[in-house]
Amino acid sequence: MKYLNTKVFAEQLDEADPLRAYRSEFLFPKAKDGSTKVYLCGNSLGLQPKQTSAFIQQELQDWANLGVEGHSHATHPWMTSNEDLAGSMAKIVGALPQEVVIMNTLTVNLHLMMVSFYKPTPKRFKIVIESDAFPSDIYAVKSQLKFHNIDPQEGLLLWKPRPGEHLCRTEDFEHIVKEHGNEIALVMIGSTNYYSGQAYDLKRITEVSKTKDITVGFDLAHGAGNIQPNLHNIGADFAVWCTYKYLNSGPGSLGGCFIHEKHIADEHINRFVGWWGHNKDSRFNMRVDFDPIPTADGWQLSNPPILSLAGTRSSLDLFDKAGFDNIRKKSVLLTGFLEFLIDDLDMEEISILTPRSPEERGCQLSIQVKNANKSLFHQLMDKGVVADWREPDVIRIAPAPLYNSYTDVFTFVQILKNCLYA
Template identity: 65%
Template sequence: MYQNTLEYAQQCDAQDPLKHFRAQFYFPKDDQGNPLIYLCGNSLGLQPKKTSQFIQEELDDWAKLGVEGHTEAKHPWLPYHEFLTQSMANIVGAKPSEVVIMNGLTANLHLMMVSFYQPTAKRNKIIIESDAFPSDKYAVESQIKFHGYDPKESLILWKPKKGEELCRYEDLEAIMNEQGDEVALIMIGTTNYYSGQSFDIKKITQLGHHHGAIVGFDLAHGAGNILPNLHENGPDFAVWCSYKYLNSGPGSLGGVFVHERHANNPNLNRFAGWWGHNKQTRFNMRHEFDVLPGAEGWQLSNPPILSMAAIRASLSIFEEAGMDNLREKAIKLTGYLEFLLDEMKDDRIQVITPRNPEERGSQLSIQVKSANKELHTKLTKAGVVSDWREPDVIRVAPTALYNSFEDVFHFVERLKQVLN
């Protein structure tokens, strides 16, 4: 199907219905002004060219209107987060009422665990994948300690089998069959940051619910990359950031999904703030807390407009491109990358990400035997922006919105050069 030639890569790009989106992004350049091969959207997405325009509109309204911008700006600041909701819901496969953009990812994870991790003497354990992103592990451990339990007893790690890199569903199933009545929460990163393995949201959710556990997901490496179909697949909650595949800028806001079955549950514990209060009486400061229904009820503070303007810029591109189309291209791009790596026939190279496109996102994790970070440094000098993870893995993420088949071809050619 694929061919190992530059001409073939260029032909694929010529036939790509999404190719025009590439021109809507800024690419970093080398000292000679040549664009770098940017394959690091799994860490920080490129800047859309329209971002500065969207932010400048808010700066102009702030200059002209001052405080009146809350109601009189072109995009009024009071309801600003609502301008992002439908687009974000489309990306994660949710109803608009189930989604809100707010805070940072780990802050949102803590807010979700305040509500959905309710341990008892009998049921207090949390399951995460063994190589979860460190911040998730720190957050989960601290919540366990906060409730007076010991992470050594109450944290269960879902591990790959000895000698393997990937987690197997049957091992999670075995954990639940053995300890399910003690598990309060399953909290998994949908697409693992290290291996690139993407987990079956529906299957894990059904398993957790069957055993009476709450199920949540971290979509940091999934939002804007896979099709999580959160409403249909039914987890209780999910959290994500927006600066990776969603291209909203360094350290930008995160997102939250709360399934609609929890929308009007007044008995859920929560850490409350005034932006989660009834919009009609929010500014009458003497009312008792009157929580908004849906995900909006978990908001704490009025939103940072400049950051949200950058998110709105990126989401407008996603709306135009369509997640189904982006996912289709992502499968082709990673398939082509996998093919070219196989064509190298180099025993030092092993792709640890699953071969099945349904079990991965846009990232392939390339393990290089006996390598150290010096290899990644050479690759960087060769004009490739990728990501190194100890001890021996290069993470490469051809991103459907702005990467090309030619990018993939040239990356592999430069990898060959630095290896030789």
């Protein structure tokens, strides 16, 4: 699309936007004067859908009216509440419903997956991760190595950008696998980098890893609801993600987990287990040996927190109605418009760290402002922009296509321009 740098053009794009009605389904923070803030921080916490309150209230009412019988007779019976959402979540990550389970939180799920899929041997024990992965991933991977009495200095292989660059090159990952493939037990990559916004080529990463029979897992914290990872088709072994960013389920809400179909019925696979992963037909018989459900549900430990799950149900309802393909199409256009406006500022001190190709990014652009400090970020906040600052000089801007508008993007760039020229 050929963009124009005018407010009228942004408003025309909004008028023609097939998803424009969904903006009114969300609650936006307000400034002290009552004006709506420019919220561009869905990569950290998604906005609350207006209907979420009603979804939670329904669960409270069912609990009040039914007590324990809510497990079977609630509006959304609690016994199967998370199972009912597997199909909706599967569409978002490109999986079969039986490969997806909503449970726990992201790093808990990452540990549970590494219990099952990190199988070190004296010769094959190394883990590959991107060097600038989100800190929790690094902590989790290092602790797993230590648990197996492996020195992280020896057991961790970092996929790094080249000197003077900010992005990881796929050919450099291929080189790591070619050189160390017989020593690597696990590749565990964040699908979309939280700092740079780079979306990695998950299909190629998986293909290259499988030439050396390496297990592959992905952290979709910044991918789920943002890009389409097509987990089943690319053949990833597992993936984990949170739902409070692009999936708008609420702060600290439940995470998601993917286990490929080829693994889900394997009763002999290592796993930490709990009663909610037990065969449903005999779950309440008690005092029997663990019999895992032959789907991703077999990795569950405990019954899910229903009030948290209500927030997930609310957001997935909107995703189902909008259609993830439509959301992704708008994302490409919306972030492209933001990119155009930033470039049109034509300021030497501003650069975009995120890849220019829409296939290599989601909706986030990481904007580097040389010689700036956090005072610039505070100026933006004072003028009604909600974004994210990362030291030393990067502002992360993530226009979420389900609720952000082209006018939001235009307004942000005008405010940024005014702050820089002040």
